[in-house]
Amino acid sequence: MKVVIYRVGQNQYATPVESIQSIERMLPIRPVPGAAAHVLGVANLRGSVIAVSDLRKVLNVEEQAFTPESRLLISNGNGYVVDEALDIADCADDAWEHVGEQKVWQRGDQLIVWEDLQA
Known part of the structure; x- marks a missing residue:
């Protein structure tokens, strides 16, 4: 299977390629009052x-400001902010x-955690 590998904090995660429609640079985000804390x-x-x-x-990773490497993984019509898309x-x-x-x-000297963005 093919997976998209990305970093959130110090950890690396993987999601099946089929679950990711695109990887985008950060876009302007407008807050939504009353949305869940992670939205x-x-x-x-x-x-x-x-x-x-x-x-x-x-x-539950410590919050940090977005950087030029921050990306949006688009899955099932939703965007997920990650620190960096790696591979x-x-x-x-x-x-x-x-x-x-x-x-x-x-994977080599890296431990990669499965993350199902569809769940």
Whole structure:
């Protein structure tokens, strides 16, 4: 399977390529009053309004300002802010190991955590 590998904080995560419609530079985000804590607001992506969530908040990673490397992963019509998009890689299904409730992949010296953005 092919996965998109990205960084949030100090950790690397992977999501199947099929779940990602595009990877975008940051867009202007408008706050939405009363939205869940992880929802930063909405953005206009080529004429479509998308909800934008901060994966740092979803994954309980310390908040940090966006950088020029910050990206939006577009999945299922929603945007997810990540610190950096790193790679698209091939990974065998049996390379993933279950550790507690997480699926992880040892790729060289990196430990990559499975993140299902569809859930």
